[in-house]
Amino acid sequence: MVEVKLLGAWGSPFSRRVEMALKLKGVEYEYLEEDLNNKSPLLLKYNPIHKKVPVLVHNGKPIAESLIIIEYIDEVWEGPSILPQDPYERAMARFWVKFLDEKCMPAMWKAFWSTGEEREKNKDEAIEHLKFLESEIKGKKFFGGDTIGLVDLAANFIAYWFRIISELVGVELITDDKFPNLSKWADEYINSSFVKENLPDKDKITAFFNARIRAPDETKYFPKA
Amino acid sequence: MVEVKLLGAWGSPFSRRVEMALKLKGVEYEYLEEDLNNKSPLLLKYNPIHKKVPVLVHNGKPIAESLIIIEYIDEVWEGPSILPQDPYERAMARFWVKFLDEKCMPAMWKAFWSTGEEREKNKDEAIEHLKFLESEIKGKKFFGGDTIGLVDLAANFIAYWFRIISELVGVELITDDKFPNLSKWADEYINSSFVKENLPDKDKITAFFNARIRAPDETKYFPKA
Numbered sequence: 001m002v003e004v005k006l007l008g009a010w011g012s013p014f015s016r017r018v019e020m021a022l023k024l025k026g027v028e029y030e031y032l033e034e035d036l037n038n039k040s041p042l043l044l045k046y047n048p049i050h051k052k053v054p055v056l057v058h059n060g061k062p063i064a065e066s067l068i069i070i071e072y073i074d075e076v077w078e079g080p081s082i083l084p085q086d087p088y089e090r091a092m093a094r095f096w097v098k099f100l101d102e103k104c105m106p107a108m109w110k111a112f113w114s115t116g117e118e119r120e121k122n123k124d125e126a127i128e129h130l131k132f133l134e135s136e137i138k139g140k141k142f143f144g145g146d147t148i149g150l151v152d153l154a155a156n157f158i159a160y161w162f163r164i165i166s167e168l169v170g171v172e173l174i175t176d177d178k179f180p181n182l183s184k185w186a187d188e189y190i191n192s193s194f195v196k197e198n199l200p201d202k203d204k205i206t207a208f209f210n211a212r213i214r215a216p217d218e219t220k221y222f223p224k225a
Numbered sequence: 226m227v228e229v230k231l232l233g234a235w236g237s238p239f240s241r242r243v244e245m246a247l248k249l250k251g252v253e254y255e256y257l258e259e260d261l262n263n264k265s266p267l268l269l270k271y272n273p274i275h276k277k278v279p280v281l282v283h284n285g286k287p288i289a290e291s292l293i294i295i296e297y298i299d300e301v302w303e304g305p306s307i308l309p310q311d312p313y314e315r316a317m318a319r320f321w322v323k324f325l326d327e328k329c330m331p332a333m334w335k336a337f338w339s340t341g342e343e344r345e346k347n348k349d350e351a352i353e354h355l356k357f358l359e360s361e362i363k364g365k366k367f368f369g370g371d372t373i374g375l376v377d378l379a380a381n382f383i384a385y386w387f388r389i390i391s392e393l394v395g396v397e398l399i400t401d402d403k404f405p406n407l408s409k410w411a412d413e414y415i416n417s418s419f420v421k422e423n424l425p426d427k428d429k430i431t432a433f434f435n436a437r438i439r440a441p442d443e444t445k446y447f448p449k450a
Contacts (some may be wrong), residue, residue, distance in 0.1 A: 065319075091296065
């Protein structure tokens with residue numbers, strides 16, 4: 001009997017990436033919600049190094065790190081391909097997701113949660129990164145082409161979470177006039193029926209980040225950790 | 226005609242990872258040395274986002290980021306496998322190389338180049354990370370098992386570069402008594418004939434980091450950038 005469990009957190013874009021991948025492949029799984037303020041013994045056992053969600057447990061064997069989990073899912077289960085078949089295209093997809101997590105996410109995050117001159121500098125940096133994404137998505141429906149792929153799943157934070165924070169903190173980054181293609185992609189992504197039904201509730205996410213604004217030191221982490 | 230070019234830097238462990246992968250596969254390539262203080266128009270054209278080595282150019286198409294390049298090489302060329310065949314083992318290899326680059330490398334680097342109390346704190350952090358590696362390599366010749374694989378290539382900085390820096394700055398991290406298995410692996414790795422002939426000259430590396438000690442602000446970068 002195949003047994004698939006996902007340890008996740010409702011508000012984490014990293015967990016949601018993996019959930020989307022499982023759903024794209026039609027994999028049945030048991031979802032276990034983690035309380036990140038009081039991590040379960042199971043999470044600490046399965047991800048002793050990072051102690052973070054998501055963790056996929058397949059027949060008792062754990063895998064951590066959302067992008068690594070998604071590659072595993074794509075390799076193990078039949079169904080629509082999440083990574084491109086062509087090795088060069090696959091390398092490019094890996095390049096963009098690394099860029100998203102290592103450059104875009106931290107730069108945007110810093111722009112949101114800094115103030116004054118520091119914020120302006122961080123905004124400029126974020127915009128420099130986003131220009132590369134804008135140019136990559138131009139002329140395509142999804143980063144994956146006509147269908148949702150690895151880069152779309154990884155960019156989910158831009159399409160949903162960061163739009164909400166952007167409004168809350170009053171930092172405009174991906175506007176229709178400056179990033180028309182990226183904006184269009186974000187609309188397309190969150191409104192595609194498959195994604196729509198798998199996004200966390202907007203009011204709950206808003207409340208989470210509102211709490212962060214009120215008590216920045218106490219809720220300084222992304223839903224991730 | 227297949228054309229493979231590698232833009233690299235002699236002292237960069239990231240470049241050396243890719244060179245090792247090409248040699249493991251027996252791929253013929255043209256090597257182009259980059260002067261990182263005066264980057265070539267070719268490097269800026271092929272890696273406009275990061276402007277870093279290594280870049281592999283295969284039939285005119287560029288790929289950046291050492292670990293992404295190695296996966297590409299493994300997928301495109303015949304020869305000994307660099308990543309494991311089994312999807313779970315492959316996921317684990319990806320996990321460890323991410324851990325090496327995102328956790329071990331920065332923590333060790335900070336321990337080397339800080340002082341006083343700050344250094345002690347950084348050393349403790351590095352040691353915490355290294356304990357996981359110590360336990361992973363225990364009982365195995367290489368991270369890849371009996372033969373050199375992705376994780377060994379990625380851990381090259383621990384086996385060679387960081388040992389040299391460790392001596393230079395007088396910060397002991399991977400000692401025989403604290404990390405017997407990791408030490409043994411490092412010896413095994415740098416002394417395997419295949420690796421040995423592909424390592425940069427020790428005196429040149431020593432001179433490079435000696436310069437860093439004398440003028441920390443001017444040569445603050447790893448050979449990487």
